[in-house]
Structures are given as C-alpha cells and as structure tokens.
Amino acid sequence: MESRRMVDRHRNPLGIFLRIPLYLFLFWALWFHQMHMIGLVLLVDVLLWFFMPPVAPRSRFVDEIIEIEMAWLQSKFSWMKLLSFLILLTGLVAIGLGLWVHTILLIGMGFLNLVVFNILMRAIARSTF
DSSP: OHHHHHHHHHTOHHHHHHHHHHHHHHHHHHHTTOHHHHHHHHHHHHHHHHHSOOOSSOOHHHHHHHHHHHHHHHSOOOHHHHHHHHHHHHHHHHHHHHHHHTOHHHHHHHHHHHHHHHHHHHHHHHHHO
16 A cells, blocks of 8 residues: 555656756765765655655656556566666666766766666566556
8 A cells, every 4th residue: 555655656746856956966966975965865865755745637747657667567577677677776876886986987878777777667568568
C-alpha cells in the first residue's frame, strides 16, 4: 500500500520539476565538495518521495513516464534487465565521481550511460505490455 502511495506522490509534476534545480544543486555541491549541501539535497529528495502530496488531475506526460518505469520495475528478471540496472548504476557513479574529481569525460560517459539505460528500460517495458 505504501509503495502505491509513493508512486502517487511521484506523479506530482511539481515534485518532478523541483528535482531539476535540486539535482543541479547536487551537481554543484559534488563539484565543490560541499558535504553538508549534498546531505541537504538528499534529504529534500527523500522528502519529495515520501511527503509530496498526490495530485488529482494528473499529467498524461508524467503518467506515461511512470507507466514505463513501473513496467520496467515489475518485469521479470532477465539479463537485459540486469544489464540495464548495471548501466544505470555505473552511469550514476560515473557522474558523481566525475563531478567530485572534475573529470568532464566521466560526467559525459555517465550521462551517455543514462541515455542507454533509458533506451533499454523502454525496450524492457514494451516487452511487458
């Protein structure tokens, strides 16, 4: 039941669009090694996940994205799903590490991994429909 409420909170477009400046702030905090700011950003992100009120009139754009995410999460285990998860994880680590050590190549590779993950996630989600 709580996971369903979390998904309903995630559907709130305000929470989704608030993550854009929040993650930009996280990038800045990582670049300048501001540990207290990194902690603050992570706290606000948790608040957006657990305390953002659900919305009644939902956005079709947001619903489509969440439908794809849920289909990927609920799909059966496969090597493709494992690969997509590993690509997501390495992308996030590469971005974080690249920002921390100021390596543009790592940051770019991390974002490229996120693009590849998105393509794989959509392919896996399509196969479950």
